[in-house]
Amino acid sequence: MLNFKSVNIIAGLTSMGLFILFFIDVISPLYFGFSLFFWFLITGFGSAFIGWNYFFKSLNANYNTKKKQIAITFDDGPNATFTPKVLHLLKQYDAKATFFCIGKHVEAHPEVFKTLLCEGHVVGNHTYSHSNYFGFFGTQRVINELESTNRIIEKISGLKVKLYRPAFGVTNPNIKKATHQMGLHSVGWSKRSLDTTGRDEKAVLKRIINDLKPGDVILLHDTSEKTIRVLEQLLLFLRQQKLSAVTIDTLFDIKAYA
Structure with missing residues (x-):
């Protein structure tokens, strides 16, 4: 898979070749525009798709696992209405999950946050x-966002978080610098449910369970009734397939907290 470094090397060599050809009057300046366009296109897709590991490596799946385990992850909580419903279903099916929490929501719902920790989730x-413009933040502003959330979590729970999921799954050099400086594990996914879109629950569930295999990381959001219905069907499917839902640190054999 291409990454930011290799693409830049290829782009640099291509530009040198184009310059030579232009200098000897073989090609027109338009070729420079085409080259730049493809660089922006590839880099844009690399930024948008965390699974490419374009700027830095994220934990997207662990297909080397010898156990019949997958990881269910939830973004954007805690939510006072839906997170408790998620927790109820997880307890009912003896499943564990990883919740990637937005700092301001932890502040707003500390009791819900404490409950999910008490029930053994990560x-x-x-x-x-979770700003819509997070991908355009400078390195220091990214660090400020991450440090603020870590401080809130530590104040409430005493835990020093090591797991991080980029907002919208967007990556770039500034986010790379921030996560490396803070020593965080970036976590992506291999199964994006698209539960926040207009797709109905049947379509969302189908996206998840189609070719689901040990080591997969599922992305859901504890923010809607639709996701609750999908989760119940998913947990039933996992039980039928004898697949265990475990936390990210268990699946990848890493530490979730410092």
Whole structure:
């Protein structure tokens, strides 16, 4: 898979070749525009798709696992209405999950946050604001967001979070610098449910369970009734397939907290 470094090397060599050809009057300047366009296109897709590991490596799946385990993850909580319903279903099916929490939501719903920890689930950092413009933040502003959320979580729970999921799954050099500086594990996914879109629950469930295999990481959001219905059907499917739902640190054999 291409990454930011290799694409830049290829782009640099291509530009040198194009310059030579232009200098000897073989090609027109338009070729420079085409080259730049493809660089922006590839880099844009690399930024948008965390599974590419374009700027830095994220934990997207662990297909080397010898156990029949998958990881269910939830973004954007805690939510006072829906997170308790998620927790009820997880307890009912003896499943564990990882919750990537938004800092301002942890502040707003500390009791819900404490409950999910008490029930044996794992939490990670999902930025403080989850701003729509997070991908355009400078390195220091990214660090400020992550540090704010980590401080809130530590104040409430005493835990120093090591897991991080980028807002919208967007990655770039600034986010790379921030996560490396803070020593965080970036966590992506291999199964994106699209439960926040207009798709009905049948379509969402089908996206998840189609070719689901040990080591997969499922992305859901504890923010809607539709996801609750999908989760119940998913947990039933996992039981039938004898697949266990475990936390990210268990699946990848890493530490969730410092």
